[in-house]
Amino acid sequence: MTSYDLTGRKALVTGGARGLGAGMAEALAKAGAAVAIGDVTEDVGKQTAQALRDAGATAEFVALDVTDEASWAEAIPNVVNALGGLDLVVNNAGVEITSLIVDLDPADIRKMLDVNVLGTALGLKHAFRAMRPGGAAGNGGGVINISSVAATIAFPGISGYSATKSAIDRLTRVAAAESGKLGYGVRVNCIYPGLTPTVMGNQLAADCAAIGLFPSPEAAAQAVAELTPQGRLGQVDDMADAVVFLASDAAKFITGAGLPVDGGMGM
Structure with missing residues (x-):
């Protein structure tokens, strides 16, 4: 049986300063990966990276605004230099703004589109450029996008969030198809976390x-x-364990898939 050992892998987790992202970064580090915490919250992000180092992991903080192309263009080389490569990008950064449809604020929808959809799309773009043959890392790898059970159910109050997380599902599948067709050697999957x-x-x-x-x-x-x-x-480690699985060789023939981690809520 293939193990979930990630020794030697180098990972970037966006939105990794706190919450699910911090839990995913910790789980990847415990599995042996070197981890970069990418976040706009510098103080908390540095604390999270330091906590991982204190526990014996290789970890760095990298300033990253996922909505900003220039920020990605600067962050990816910084990760490659700091960790000595890049094998995995976890597009976790996201925002949720609750509203009834009759009360929707266009600015809130635009913010969720920017962070959840554009942020994930740019993450895919720059992960591909770095990991494909001839890229800064150039050894292939994996991208794991964080969608939501909101993409698979109809729950009141989260229409904008549901729409953007559904878009992440579609981005995942198209990206997986392109990577395979163009020989990038990058697997692309997503998970649907429950609440x-x-x-x-x-x-x-x-x-x-x-x-x-x-x-x-x-x-x-x-x-x-x-x-x-x-x-x-759900618990943070439920989601983190799924990320470790998809990052590992145990999932080496899985791409273009969405894995529900929701206790069955979205079935």
């Missing part, structure tokens, strides 16, 4: 209550748990 009580997940529950969909944040979270066959919310 997880991170800062973002807790804020979503609070916002759903604030706009009148549920009597309280606790009731919103309970409603999600009741829609989930496993009867609970």
